[in-house]
Amino acid sequence: MSELRIWMNGALVDQAAAVLPVNSAAVFYGTNVFEGLRAYWNEADEELYAFRLQEHFTRLRESMKMMRFTVPYTDVDLDEAVREVLRGNAIREDVHMHLVAYVVGVGMDATAPTGLYINPRRRGRISAAGLSCCVSSWTRTSDNAIPIRLKCGPNYQNGRLALLQAKADGYDAPILMNAQGHVAEGTGATFFMVRKGRLVTPPVTADVLESITRATLIEEVCPNVLGLEVVEREIDRTELYVADEAFFCGSGYEITPIVSIDRFPLGDGQVGPLTRRVLRVYMDVVRGVDKRYAEWRTPTYRGVTV
Ligand SMILES: Cc1ncc(COP(=O)(O)O)c(C=O)c1O
Structure with missing residues (x-):
């Protein structure tokens, strides 16, 4: 199966091209906030449904507020970005996504500039047996x-x-x-x-x-x-x-x-x-x-x- 491309700051890029500077707050301190969500393939509808997107965007914004950084995307932009990454990869199966907002600036107190990527990946069920x-x-x-x-x-x-x-x-x-x-x-x-x-x-x-x-x-x-x-x-x-x-x-x-x-x-x-x-x-x-x-x-x- 082919590798899924990542939506990064407005463009679909290969996994290998989705890189961050080693001295960024995102890499060194892990200055990021994120959401993990799933989209489900419905065979009868021939449709891929992302579950509770709006609630994930709202929580992402609450996390960003607490971390005192902002990302220049509205919820409408994010909604379109999620559909773009799913459509752009022609996904017709269940998929998990990480939506990550991060700080590219340097230092503990960095709050800007920021970026955002959406990383779709195949992820099975954790355990059916318990x-x-x-x-x-x-x-x-x-x-x-x-x-x-x-x-x-x-x-x-x-x-x-x-x-x-x-x-x-x-x-x-x-x-x-x-x-x-x-x-x-x-x-x-x-x-x-x-x-x-x-x-x-x-x-x-x-x-x-x-x-x-x-x-x-x-x-x-x-x-x-x-x-x-x-x-x-x-x-x-x-x-x-x-x-x-x-x-x-x-x-x-x-x-x-x-x-x-x-x-x-x-x-x-x-x-x-x-x-x-x-x-x-x-x-x-x-x-x-x-x-x-x-x-x-x-x-x-x-x-x-x-
Ligand atoms: C620490 C923690 N608790 C609970 C949950 C479940 O949250 P949600 O139902 O919003 O995915 C998650 C998953 O993201 C989590 O990371």
Whole structure:
């Protein structure tokens, strides 16, 4: 399969040509903010739908605001750029994209000049069989240190430390606790559990990213498609061990089941029935098999008014 080209500052370029100066703040300090999102191929519609673009643009702008840098593109420009990179690569399959705004200036205090690239890549599902997780001994960085609400590249070093330790210890993925000792999230995903028939997830003030998938589930998919309310509350460590089911969710993770935590099997140690239902319904919505929520799916090839 051919290599996908990158949209960089207004032009489609080959991967090898998408380069940044080594002394830029972007390379040296990782001064960037980004979004990760997916577009889904719908065979019946012969269309590629990017999921919840507007919400990703809004969050990108919030991250840019917190980092005090601006990028000279409107949401309409970004919308067109996403469709240009998908169309320009003639993509007719599911694809993941990173949308990255970065600072080219030099130094810790650099806020300008800035640039932006959109990097599409093929990325399969994380795991259908379910993950074996551990509670990490690394603490999720807190809002007054390196806020996770702010989606910048350097934040991911916290998750990387936890992930590498989890793997070294024989697990698939870590669950990070926050400085208050409550459950925060996974390295790049929001955490949900099922206890006593109810879906539970930590609040947005638990040192978690304000996840778009989380909002999709809490505000619409769970109550209005599945008839299930989600409880947002703090979760204790020991609740993890007696949960009936659990899953990670996110644009990249989609709905990824968790089957054990610290070697305690959840339920019967298989992917749980509620997790399966959430997964099926979510995948139908993002792909447009379920025709509801059309406003969340930006078509690539059909003309759209933005
Ligand atoms: C740290 C973190 N938490 C949660 C999520 C899930 O967020 P979203 O559903 O917006 O992709 C992500 C994914 O980007 C993430 O990186």
